[in-house]
Amino acid sequence: MKTAKRLNDFEAYLGTTMNVILTKMREEGKDVINLGLGDPDVQPPENQRRVLADACFDANNHHYPSFYSSMPLKEAIAAWYRRHFDVECDPETEVLPLLGSAEGLFHIHTCLLDTGDTALVPDPCYPAYVAGVKIAGGVIEPVPLLKKNGFVPDLGAIDPKVAQRAQMIWVNYPNNPTAANAPEEFYKNLIEWAHKYKVAVISDNPYSEVCFDGYKAPSFLQLDGAKEVGIEFNSLSKAYNSCGWRAGMMLGNKDIIAGMAKIKSHSDRGMFYPLQVAAAAALNGPTEFMAERNRIYKERRDVVVKGLQDVGLEVEIPKATFYVWASVPNGYKSHDFCFKILDEIAVWMIPGSMYGKYGEGYFRIALTHPAERLAGAMERLKRFMS
Numbered sequence: 001m002k003t004a005k006r007l008n009d010f011e012a013y014l015g016t017t018m019n020v021i022l023t024k025m026r027e028e029g030k031d032v033i034n035l036g037l038g039d040p041d042v043q044p045p046e047n048q049r050r051v052l053a054d055a056c057f058d059a060n061n062h063h064y065p066s067f068y069s070s071m072p073l074k075e076a077i078a079a080w081y082r083r084h085f086d087v088e089c090d091p092e093t094e095v096l097p098l099l100g101s102a103e104g105l106f107h108i109h110t111c112l113l114d115t116g117d118t119a120l121v122p123d124p125c126y127p128a129y130v131a132g133v134k135i136a137g138g139v140i141e142p143v144p145l146l147k148k149n150g151f152v153p154d155l156g157a158i159d160p161k162v163a164q165r166a167q168m169i170w171v172n173y174p175n176n177p178t179a180a181n182a183p184e185e186f187y188k189n190l191i192e193w194a195h196k197y198k199v200a201v202i203s204d205n206p207y208s209e210v211c212f213d214g215y216k217a218p219s220f221l222q223l224d225g226a227k228e229v230g231i232e233f234n235s236l237s238k239a240y241n242s243c244g245w246r247a248g249m250m251l252g253n254k255d256i257i258a259g260m261a262k263i264k265s266h267s268d269r270g271m272f273y274p275l276q277v278a279a280a281a282a283l284n285g286p287t288e289f290m291a292e293r294n295r296i297y298k299e300r301r302d303v304v305v306k307g308l309q310d311v312g313l314e315v316e317i318p319k320a321t322f323y324v325w326a327s328v329p330n331g332y333k334s335h336d337f338c339f340k341i342l343d344e345i346a347v348w349m350i351p352g353s354m355y356g357k358y359g360e361g362y363f364r365i366a367l368t369h370p371a372e373r374l375a376g377a378m379e380r381l382k383r384f385m386s
């Protein structure tokens with residue numbers, strides 16, 4: 001069957017290809033430690049799960065949901081942003097629930113780009129941005145994330161001619177894959193820059209609640225003038241340990257929210273009602289579990305950082321996200337190093353080059369296994385490196 005040519009312009013999500021390889025290795029009896037998986041092993045809070053179960057027994061909850069999702073969930077999202085970031089958004093016009101933020105990350109390109117329009121995309125980045133631009137017929141201008149700049153874009157280095165023709169710029173802090181944070185000063189400059197060049201800022205902030213060492217990740221929307229130039233995505237996936245729920249949100253600029261709601265009125269029928277009820281309960285509910293969850297991730301981070309340092313690898317100590325971004329040993333390309341490790345010690349870590357050209361020289365580890373298992377992976381690495 002002939003499929004559209006545009007399918008040749010991007011790769012399938014990298015997890016899908018690797019899952020086939022890792023499953024085959026396990027079937028052959030290998031004890032593979034998959035440090036690629038960005039899906040927490042910790043459970044969603046109990047109140048959230050109970051509310052979901054109960055909501056399934058309400059006979060009214062099995063109809064088509066409203067196209068634009070019910071007000072209680074929108075109000076819960078707006079109230080969560082008020083409490084967590086001191087950001088005010090009108091639940092009616094400045095908030096939109098999503099079927100996971102990935103759904104929004106995908107449709108935002110259709111919403112903002114006409115064929116041939118330019119999108120500024122960080123490199124390295126979460127791969128969905130690249131695929132989304134290409135599927136929408138847009139053109140990518142990479143914005144390098146370099147170690148010397150703390151893996152934050154250098155706005156001054158963007159050619160003004162490119163900035164003038166750009167429709168949108170992606171930013172993602174705390175960052176996947178580099179685990180870097182952006183200082184508030186960066187957002188201030190970004191908003192000024194976006195006003196000057198009339199570029200929509202699309203901030204992707206799903207790791208806002210996974211922070212350590214007293215660090216508190218900001219929202220782009222906290223800054224004056226942000227809503228005039230952009231929106232922010234967030235999600236229950238990492239904040240509430242609920243990746244499989246597909247419960248996300250976007251907030252900010254009214255015109256972009258209205259455009260996305262229009263697209264969603266055709267692409268889906270809104271979030272399953274019991275999920276809406278449970279997502280609202282989670283957002284309105286206790287957040288104490290987050291401190292304990294973050295303590296667990298911090299303990300794991302320390303195990304991995306020490307393990308990498310012990311074998312002489314250069315590593316940034318992350319203050320947020322559940323990723324560790326480290327340099328490959330001298331003389332290796334990312335891809336060759338990670339696949340050699342997989343082959344020889346059955347540990348899978350993602351090559352930085354899979355996130356873009358500027359990811360070359362690095363690899364990413366996800367802290368989504370118990371500390372003992374991560375320590376086991378570090379032991380294997382030590383044997384490999386000695």
Ligand SMILES: Cc1ncc(COP(=O)(O)O)c(C=O)c1O
Pocket residue numbers: 038099100101102103105126172175176204206234235236237243246247248
């Ligand atoms: C940077 C980034 N954005 C978005 C997502 C997607 O999150 P969701 O589960 O809400 O679709 C992820 C998931 O790993 C991510 O790392």
